Amino acid sequence: MVSTGRNLPTLEDVARAAGVSTATVSRCLNEPGKVSEKTRDHVMQAVSKLNYSPNFGARAIAANRTGIFGAVIPTMENAIFARGIEAFQKSLVEKNGTTLVASSAYDPENEARLIRTMVARGADGLLLIGTERDPEIYTFLADRNIPTVIAWACSADPNQAYVGFDNRAASERLVAHAIGMGHRTFACISAPTATNDRARDRVLGARQAITTAGLDAAAMPIVETDYSIENGRSAFRQIAATASLPSLIICGNDVLAVGAIQAATAAGLDVPGDVSIIGFDDIELATVISPALTTVHVPHREMGRLAGDTLYSLVKDAAEPIRIELETRLVERQSLAAPKSMR
Amino acid sequence: MVSTGRNLPTLEDVARAAGVSTATVSRCLNEPGKVSEKTRDHVMQAVSKLNYSPNFGARAIAANRTGIFGAVIPTMENAIFARGIEAFQKSLVEKNGTTLVASSAYDPENEARLIRTMVARGADGLLLIGTERDPEIYTFLADRNIPTVIAWACSADPNQAYVGFDNRAASERLVAHAIGMGHRTFACISAPTATNDRARDRVLGARQAITTAGLDAAAMPIVETDYSIENGRSAFRQIAATASLPSLIICGNDVLAVGAIQAATAAGLDVPGDVSIIGFDDIELATVISPALTTVHVPHREMGRLAGDTLYSLVKDAAEPIRIELETRLVERQSLAAPKSMR
DNA sequence: TATTTCTATGTAATAGCTTGCATTTTCTGA
DNA sequence: TCAGAAAATGCAAGCTATTACATAGAAATA
Numbered sequence: 225m226v227s228t229g230r231n232l233p234t235l236e237d238v239a240r241a242a243g244v245s246t247a248t249v250s251r252c253l254n255e256p257g258k259v260s261e262k263t264r265d266h267v268m269q270a271v272s273k274l275n276y277s278p279n280f281g282a283r284a285i286a287a288n289r290t291g292i293f294g295a296v297i298p299t300m301e302n303a304i305f306a307r308g309i310e311a312f313q314k315s316l317v318e319k320n321g322t323t324l325v326a327s328s329a330y331d332p333e334n335e336a337r338l339i340r341t342m343v344a345r346g347a348d349g350l351l352l353i354g355t356e357r358d359p360e361i362y363t364f365l366a367d368r369n370i371p372t373v374i375a376w377a378c379s380a381d382p383n384q385a386y387v388g389f390d391n392r393a394a395s396e397r398l399v400a401h402a403i404g405m406g407h408r409t410f411a412c413i414s415a416p417t418a419t420n421d422r423a424r425d426r427v428l429g430a431r432q433a434i435t436t437a438g439l440d441a442a443a444m445p446i447v448e449t450d451y452s453i454e455n456g457r458s459a460f461r462q463i464a465a466t467a468s469l470p471s472l473i474i475c476g477n478d479v480l481a482v483g484a485i486q487a488a489t490a491a492g493l494d495v496p497g498d499v500s501i502i503g504f505d506d507i508e509l510a511t512v513i514s515p516a517l518t519t520v521h522v523p524h525r526e527m528g529r530l531a532g533d534t535l536y537s538l539v540k541d542a543a544e545p546i547r548i549e550l551e552t553r554l555v556e557r558q559s560l561a562a563p564k565s566m567r
Numbered sequence: 568m569v570s571t572g573r574n575l576p577t578l579e580d581v582a583r584a585a586g587v588s589t590a591t592v593s594r595c596l597n598e599p600g601k602v603s604e605k606t607r608d609h610v611m612q613a614v615s616k617l618n619y620s621p622n623f624g625a626r627a628i629a630a631n632r633t634g635i636f637g638a639v640i641p642t643m644e645n646a647i648f649a650r651g652i653e654a655f656q657k658s659l660v661e662k663n664g665t666t667l668v669a670s671s672a673y674d675p676e677n678e679a680r681l682i683r684t685m686v687a688r689g690a691d692g693l694l695l696i697g698t699e700r701d702p703e704i705y706t707f708l709a710d711r712n713i714p715t716v717i718a719w720a721c722s723a724d725p726n727q728a729y730v731g732f733d734n735r736a737a738s739e740r741l742v743a744h745a746i747g748m749g750h751r752t753f754a755c756i757s758a759p760t761a762t763n764d765r766a767r768d769r770v771l772g773a774r775q776a777i778t779t780a781g782l783d784a785a786a787m788p789i790v791e792t793d794y795s796i797e798n799g800r801s802a803f804r805q806i807a808a809t810a811s812l813p814s815l816i817i818c819g820n821d822v823l824a825v826g827a828i829q830a831a832t833a834a835g836l837d838v839p840g841d842v843s844i845i846g847f848d849d850i851e852l853a854t855v856i857s858p859a860l861t862t863v864h865v866p867h868r869e870m871g872r873l874a875g876d877t878l879y880s881l882v883k884d885a886a887e888p889i890r891i892e893l894e895t896r897l898v899e900r901q902s903l904a905a906p907k908s909m910r
Numbered sequence: 911t912a913t914t915t916c917t918a919t920g921t922a923a924t925a926g927c928t929t930g931c932a933t934t935t936t937c938t939g940a
Numbered sequence: 941t942c943a944g945a946a947a948a949t950g951c952a953a954g955c956t957a958t959t960a961c962a963t964a965g966a967a968a969t970a
Binding site: 282 | 618628634643652666667670688856
């Protein structure tokens with residue numbers, strides 16, 4: 225194990241050097257407003273002269289907080305979470321917080337373990353994705369007074385803070401739009417719905433739109449597969465291998481949709497001429513793929529930023545749960561068009 | 568401020584419940600081999616009965632370590648860092664570590680501040696990107712015995728651990744390959760080289776290849792701009808606006824290259840017919856853009872994973888600095904072809 | 911049996927900072 | 941100038957786990 229290094233300066237050393245008490249030095253560092261300017265100058269000079277930086281453990285134990293905020297996300301490899309966490313992190317850095325990040329790979333058990341680890345590592349508050357998890361986790365967090373903010377979804381629990389959007393309604397709107405263009409036959413490529421409430425809601429929204437149009441939602445085949453371009457490709461092939469190709473392929477996110485477009489193109493099909501494909505999220509990939517993807521724009525960055533703001537105020541001011549529902553927006557590009565039968 | 572929650576059990580509570588001293592309980596938790604089986608059973612029973620979990624701050628101060636590993640990266644929005652950090656994090660989770668992440672937006676001052684913050688937040692070790700930074704930072708870290716691993720580049724300092732690759736050599740190889748195909752006129756789109764050693768090395772590599780071929784490297788115009796697709800587009804326009812279009816555009820990374828391809832296509836140019844464009848990194852975008860991008864593949868995930876392993880062993884075993892140079896690989900796709908003059 | 915060697919456990923000294931409360935200094939206004 | 945209020949500062953009590961060292965007891969050896 226690594227030793228503590230040459231004996232580093234402590235608060236007391238700084239206090240001595242500045243000719244004040246440790247209390248004053250501590251206040252200089254934590255509540256500079258409470259110290260006179262003259263004293264503060266002296267102290268800060270001593271701080272930088274000694275190159276002092278406070279001992280973390282001591283501070284954590286004395287103040288009973290760490291300034292660390294945890295985020296447990298499904299993966300950093302999807303640009304939406306990378307974006308969101310980047311914004312979350314930036315928001316907290318502005319408030320002198322730091323972000324502890326871990327990804328669960330969409331596995332609930334992993335997630336539960338990581339949440340406990342974060343708490344054991346001193347996280348003052350936690351960002352979680354989606355609402356669905358073992359109730360024991362919520363109890364665990366409540367017992368320890370660790371505030372949480374949920375993002376990417378809205379919670380039904382009135383005491384749960386969140387910054388989310390309505391996955392179901394957004395999906396329903398997009399599919400209804402496609403139905404309005406004439407689509408009548410569908411297939412769906414989704415992430416596994418059993419352990420992913422957002423994915424499930426998106427499928428439910430699509431079904432709802434189909435049902436509302438007087439069509440048979442149960443007839444829509446669904447391929448469940450983890451989010452990746454490659455999986456999108458193979459899911460498309462799987463769908464294309466069945467009797468008749470649907471006119472619209474509804475994808476759980478843009479990554480799957482990009483894979484589907486690639487596979488369709490590779491199979492010699494024209495998108496959207498032979499088959500329309502829609503996504504969800506609106507990441508950069510959606511504009512780079514050809515044809516560009518029609519999708520739902522989710523304000524990921526704003527969500528991350530607001531989640532940071534919200535979590536901070538919960539930790540700092542023990543604020544009442546803040547519940548923010550953001551708007552999504554349909555983005556029409558080239559991968560969705562009226563089906564052949566309509567032309 | 569949030570209170571500590573209902574008074575949670577302490578080591579002492581557990582000791583009392585198990586009828587032993589706090590030292591024994593501590594040993595049960597940290598070095599179970601040193602305690603007799605009978606005692607251990609008693610203690611563990613008390614632990615789970617009281618639902619005890621050790622206080623983070625107290626542990627940190629007493630043990631002088633936290634199990635927290637920091638990573639200060641330029642941005643999470645570029646897939647390469649998202650990938651790398653994901654792998655880094657995964658490697659450390661396996662070893663019961665947790666990852667503190669912050670992004671500096673390629674700003675050295677930000678980076679310096681974030682490094683200090685991470686240390687102040689108890690990071691046992693740090694992952695940094697690139698070698699170039701204020702020497703004071705290295706002193707600061709050395710004074711505090713905080714091991715660091717550098718990734719994405721190789722350090723000349725024999726005491727500095729790293730897991731990197733040779734940006735310069737990789738770039739030189741790719742450009743030499745293009746020259747071999749007949750290219751004689753060049754332009755370059757790069758991230759600002761003043762504050763980014765990787766970007767600078769890539770430009771140097773390109774220049775080297777040009778010089779080696781007996782051509783005039785100084786004649787190559789360079790547009791410096793932050794990494795983003797949009798900036799790649801406008802940089803291309805800027806280059807295209809000059810007298811004669813070069814046959815090869817060398818981009819500092821894939822993101823810029825994708826933008827350049829889009830702008831070229833939008834301007835009615837054929838890539839690679841009218842102009843060849845090459846990137847660096849090999850991210851997903853490179854395969855999704857059309858024409859697919861010829862680029863240098865960098866093993867980002869492996870780099871992240873190895874950086875995690877390395878950092879852990881430095882912290883844990885105070886191992887000698889481990890220095891790993893990974894191989895990059897040229898990936899030939901469609902955006903590079905022999906120039907018109909050669910056909 | 912006496913002596914030595916281990917093993918298991920306990921005692922108590924830290925570790926360094928924050929903060930409630932007490933005290934001193936400075937400011938305000940008559 | 942001085943009482944009273946406000947601001948600045950100091951005192952010292954925590955906060956909780958780890959671990960060096962001490963000790964007791966068990967096992968091994970002579």
